[in-house]
Amino acid sequence: MATIDFITMKDLQHKADVLTMMHGLYSEDEAASPVDRSRFPLTIDFFLANPSQGRIILFEEGISLRGYALLVPFWSNEFGGHVVVVDELFVTPEARNRGIARNFFRFLGEQRPFDAVALALEVNPDNTGALRLYQSLGFSCRNNSFTYCFPDG
Numbered sequence: 001m002a003t004i005d006f007i008t009m010k011d012l013q014h015k016a017d018v019l020t021m022m023h024g025l026y027s028e029d030e031a032a033s034p035v036d037r038s039r040f041p042l043t044i045d046f047f048l049a050n051p052s053q054g055r056i057i058l059f060e061e062g063i064s065l066r067g068y069a070l071l072v073p074f075w076s077n078e079f080g081g082h083v084v085v086v087d088e089l090f091v092t093p094e095a096r097n098r099g100i101a102r103n104f105f106r107f108l109g110e111q112r113p114f115d116a117v118a119l120a121l122e123v124n125p126d127n128t129g130a131l132r133l134y135q136s137l138g139f140s141c142r143n144n145s146f147t148y149c150f151p152d153g
């Protein structure tokens with residue numbers, strides 16, 4: 001197995017590939033609320049222009065992309081530092097079950113993007129494979145969260 005490198009996306013070279021993977025994620029794992037897929041390019045453009053507000057991490061194996069993740073930081077009074085939300089995580093179907101996601105979380109623990117003191121994420125309760133992974137990594141469920149979407153957003 002070749003090595004997977006976790007690289008911060010810094011230009012538009014892989015934009016089309018990332019967009020394809022974003023569509024793949026939402027085709028496989030339906031979101032809890034409607035998702036306007038036409039906004040996906042805006043996310044890429046925003047993170048490239050504003051790296052302090054979010055990053056796209058590419059999972060590279062040689063010249064092939066094997067996945068991506070979106071990282072979004074926020075300051076938490078409760079945790080006394082930046083919590084990084086793994087907003088999206090996708091590994092291409094042909095690269096799954098090789099430990100890529102597990103290695104990605106090891107990478108996050110070593111690199112501590114945004115000087116993170118904690119990680120957070122959401123997972124579809126029907127995605128048993130992801131649930132098993134996150135639980136094995138030490139993630140725990142926090143039951144005090146609500147989401148409100150503005151009507152025009």
